[in-house]
Amino acid sequence: MNETVHQEKISPTNGRSSTGKGLRTEEMVINMGPQHPSTHGVLRLEIVVDGEIIREVIPHLGYLHRCFEKHCEYMINYQQVVPYVDRLDYVASMNNEHAFVVAAERLLNIEIPERVHYIRIIMAELQRIASHLIAIGTFGIDMGAFTPFLHAFRDREKILDLFEMTCGARLLYNYMMIGGLSHDLPPQFIEKTKQFCVEFKQTLKEIDDLLNYNEIFIKRTANVGILPKDVAVNYACSGPMLRGSGVDWDLRRDDPYTLYDRFEWDVCIGKGENGTVGDVWNRHMVRQREMEQSVKIIEQAIVNIPEGDVKKAVPKRIRPVPGEIYSRTESPRGELGFYIVATDSLTPYRVKGRSPGFVNLSVINEISRGAMIADLVAIIGSTDIVLGEVDR
Amino acid sequence: MELINSILENTITQNVLNALVPLIFVLLYALVTLYMEMKLAAHMQDRVAYMHNGWHGTLQPFADMLKLLQKEDIIPSAANKILFVMAPYVVFVGTYASFAVLPFSSAYIGSSIDLGIFYLVAVSSLVVVGLLMSGWASNNKWSLFGSFRSAAQVISYEIPSVLAILAVVMIVGTMSLQGITEYQSGGIWNWLIFGGRLALWKKLLSIPFMIVLFIIYLVASMAEVNRTPFDLPEAESELVQGYNTEYSGMKFAIFYLAEYANLFIVSAVVVVLFFGGWSSPFGDFLNGPVWNAIWFITKGMLFVAINIWMRWTLPRIRVDQLMYVSWKVLTPFALFCVIVLGLLLVL
Numbered sequence: 001m002n003e004t005v006h007q008e009k010i011s012p013t014n015g016r017s018s019t020g021k022g023l024r025t026e027e028m029v030i031n032m033g034p035q036h037p038s039t040h041g042v043l044r045l046e047i048v049v050d051g052e053i054i055r056e057v058i059p060h061l062g063y064l065h066r067c068f069e070k071h072c073e074y075m076i077n078y079q080q081v082v083p084y085v086d087r088l089d090y091v092a093s094m095n096n097e098h099a100f101v102v103a104a105e106r107l108l109n110i111e112i113p114e115r116v117h118y119i120r121i122i123m124a125e126l127q128r129i130a131s132h133l134i135a136i137g138t139f140g141i142d143m144g145a146f147t148p149f150l151h152a153f154r155d156r157e158k159i160l161d162l163f164e165m166t167c168g169a170r171l172l173y174n175y176m177m178i179g180g181l182s183h184d185l186p187p188q189f190i191e192k193t194k195q196f197c198v199e200f201k202q203t204l205k206e207i208d209d210l211l212n213y214n215e216i217f218i219k220r221t222a223n224v225g226i227l228p229k230d231v232a233v234n235y236a237c238s239g240p241m242l243r244g245s246g247v248d249w250d251l252r253r254d255d256p257y258t259l260y261d262r263f264e265w266d267v268c269i270g271k272g273e274n275g276t277v278g279d280v281w282n283r284h285m286v287r288q289r290e291m292e293q294s295v296k297i298i299e300q301a302i303v304n305i306p307e308g309d310v311k312k313a314v315p316k317r318i319r320p321v322p323g324e325i326y327s328r329t330e331s332p333r334g335e336l337g338f339y340i341v342a343t344d345s346l347t348p349y350r351v352k353g354r355s356p357g358f359v360n361l362s363v364i365n366e367i368s369r370g371a372m373i374a375d376l377v378a379i380i381g382s383t384d385i386v387l388g389e390v391d392r
Numbered sequence: 393m394e395l396i397n398s399i400l401e402n403t404i405t406q407n408v409l410n411a412l413v414p415l416i417f418v419l420l421y422a423l424v425t426l427y428m429e430m431k432l433a434a435h436m437q438d439r440v441a442y443m444h445n446g447w448h449g450t451l452q453p454f455a456d457m458l459k460l461l462q463k464e465d466i467i468p469s470a471a472n473k474i475l476f477v478m479a480p481y482v483v484f485v486g487t488y489a490s491f492a493v494l495p496f497s498s499a500y501i502g503s504s505i506d507l508g509i510f511y512l513v514a515v516s517s518l519v520v521v522g523l524l525m526s527g528w529a530s531n532n533k534w535s536l537f538g539s540f541r542s543a544a545q546v547i548s549y550e551i552p553s554v555l556a557i558l559a560v561v562m563i564v565g566t567m568s569l570q571g572i573t574e575y576q577s578g579g580i581w582n583w584l585i586f587g588g589r590l591a592l593w594k595k596l597l598s599i600p601f602m603i604v605l606f607i608i609y610l611v612a613s614m615a616e617v618n619r620t621p622f623d624l625p626e627a628e629s630e631l632v633q634g635y636n637t638e639y640s641g642m643k644f645a646i647f648y649l650a651e652y653a654n655l656f657i658v659s660a661v662v663v664v665l666f667f668g669g670w671s672s673p674f675g676d677f678l679n680g681p682v683w684n685a686i687w688f689i690t691k692g693m694l695f696v697a698i699n700i701w702m703r704w705t706l707p708r709i710r711v712d713q714l715m716y717v718s719w720k721v722l723t724p725f726a727l728f729c730v731i732v733l734g735l736l737l738v739l
Contacts, residue, residue, distance in 0.1 A: 028533065140707070143707040145708075146437070147704050150437035150439065151437065210705075216621055216707045220709065220710055374624075374630050375710070
């Protein structure tokens, strides 16, 4: 429990302690970002520090605001929103597409072939692995370990190759369409995915050895930035952030969408193997273990995938019945929901994205008070924000 | 050294030439190490690093240096100009002056002074002054953080490292680096990591303590040269680039040069203190002034490589943990070892 000592020692004098007559230390305001290497994009944090100890963190957002929601109202049709959705969380585009497409289909009430569902789940889970690999790799960099990052990227590359094979794009796919998919799976896809699943288990072990159970890494992350269960729920945190705090909640299981209820897998929660439940290490390990579960889902989906046409159900012109819908899915970062209001027109009247990154970020001031600057970096890294999604 | 002195009559020319030898060595060594670091890191990370310029990218370090030479030399408008310009040179002078006492070979040492190791510790502390200057003069809060961290770090890690040095000095009875090396000549068994030339039972008893002291010195030296896992002063993910955030062009290059040179100095000190300096591991076999230099540089580079290996494997530790390691782990252990070795020598 040595690591928590520095958090408890803070005097209640609001950071101002006198060190003698006429001499006293003062708080300093530092600007972290938007061009800081470890704010994971253009996040700007105004931090008030007393020496190295943080008193306050004030996030300033909006450096990557692209008027996504307003843009959606000026599309020609619903399908045109999909490429915009890609660009929200640009390291997990497939999951974003999945979320929006599912929402739009619920609004339209159209029947989707099973094959489409299966392919979407495979894509979403592959993308989840890719996204978590980035999260884990960049978190390693935040902690000063550069090598795991490149090991993670090597395997992410294989996933991107699979995506490229399928739809030609490597980052922003525009793959899922309302009612179907833009392309069917290429011939060797199934075989290569199977091979990837086998190879990837080795990488998981490698990352465990190199990073997760490294003594220094545990020292740096265990008992840091503890997010208690109640705080996590009160701030509406979701995804690994929530599960890291020990809340057993995963939308894929608890509010199943598409065909997720057909697969056998476990929801990973922080177990407090090192440190306390809800600290940075446990949050990080939730991601690590979720990758294993994603592999499990992919392996099941790839075997049971039915035959069929993936474009059959795509309607040419989408004119939904006036109404509204909120549909939520589990993206790698948490609950990604879309609220769509439809009028009797070809374009949505209003689209609101509920991005997990934005909500998860809001808790940062709460959990990093009293930590050190190096801990703040760890906390931001473990929040795994993508600014494209936070700012939209 | 005698060679140079015998050719030239003029003392000033002699001294200048003597001083140039380490400079040439540092420049060449920095290029080699830069290349070595990039290649080693790359192979650890499943990449190949640079491959285009020259055979396997061997010319890339030169290209990097040329690029840095061409870069615009920016001085921030709110910076303290005098300190800002001086800082890299102070850092480099501190490093470069240490080369004066490194015994490269039985025939070459810049200056074989009696207080060699003492001088080396004193002079390399000058680096801290330069780092503090650079951080303060940059007028950048992140740089300031970096320089304060480095001051705290270097000063606290000097204590365990000096204690380790003290143990060696106690055994050998001299502070001259050349003297320490000569003491260890005559084969691998005479190296201080194996207890030097003590009587056999003392030697066997002292080996574990010498190994502990060696590890303490290695860890402390890593902290002193600000390498991962102790690279807090320039912790990229926390402090942007630390004290040298605002530097560009050649000033930045000089910081880098000093860092690499420092890396060699601490490695060389490890070699001199524990691994026989320039002496051959095979007694008189492969022993001679030239062979000595080869042995010294090879052993030094081996420890440089170990440093690089560590850097690309381990994460970075936190400031409070850094202090904890120094004051509560390394220093007590080093003190204990020194006391035990002292008793052993008295008996």
